[in-house]
Amino acid sequence: MEENNEAEENEISEDLDEETLFVVSQTFKALGDPTRIRILHLLFNKEYSVNEIAETLHLRQSTVSHQLRFLKNLRLVKYRRAGTTLFYSHDDEHVMNMLKQTLDHACHH
Amino acid sequence: MEENNEAEENEISEDLDEETLFVVSQTFKALGDPTRIRILHLLFNKEYSVNEIAETLHLRQSTVSHQLRFLKNLRLVKYRRAGTTLFYSHDDEHVMNMLKQTLDHACHH
DNA sequence: GTAAAATATGAACATATACCGATATTCACA
DNA sequence: TGTGAATATCGGTATATGTTCATATTTTAC
DSSP: SOOOOOOTTTOOOOOHHHHHHHHHHHHHHHHHHHHHHHHHTTTTTEEEEEEHHHHTOOOHHHHHHHHHHHHHHHHSSEEETTTEEEEEEEEHHHHHHHHHHHHHHHTTT | OOOOOOOOHHHOOOOOOOHHHHHHHHHHHHHHHHHHHHHHHTTTOOOEEEEHHHHTTTTHHHHHHHHHHHHHHTSSSEEEETEEEEEEEEEHHHHHHHHHHHHHHHOOO
16 A cells, blocks of 8 residues: 555645755756746757857857756756767756646646 | 747747746746745645744744745735634645645655 | 867856844734 | 734845856867
8 A cells, every 4th residue: 555646635745855845946946047948948849059059049158058057967958969069958858848838838828 | 120030940839928938937936945845835735824834834924924925926825814814725736736746756766 | 289169167246035023914803 | 992813014134046258178170
């Protein structure tokens, strides 16, 4: 009976340990900024270089680089090197699905 | 002529309008703070008064009230009046499910 | 090796945020 | 109407955050 029970009003509430609280709040904080949402939204379909992101979204190169580091630290994006160019892509299906659903949810309202 | 040829290669991702971007980022920002996560986590199962929340989570009354107003503005919580007491409960199934899933996802790590 | 590119980093600044103490407001009821 | 309880609000403060400019680092081509 130790099986995972996904009932609606289920008692998930084992007390929140500090680490879980921190990780989860950090993850949501990553999605709590318009610039980072735009970047992740761009990465839905394909990979982009830093400069491509900056040009497409009309952002400074340093701004994009800073935010990518933020997202990288949270393992939300990864990159592939090709010469001097780094191609970034998303790296967390759960978070991307969450973002997609929430964008849809907000759009169709 | 407006240079607006950025929607050429994507079929799924309609461009993000400012309002959607704002609403979604605000929603995630609401979940990006440990205190608000703890409050919402408490409200998973049942309603609580402001003072009950403060006592249970060891927070100041003004802090709880402040955060509840934040969550209320985003329609993430609602309240029911009983005399001078206000009983708060969650008011957005989508957000609560998202929080629950993410907490699980982080816990079982 | 040097130069050019792409990207990362650091410092500075302005703004946003969260918390606190104190006070104001609202409501029920004698 | 006045009083106490519960909640909301305000001012102040410390911290966190996002952006920018300037510069450093990394990699490839020559």
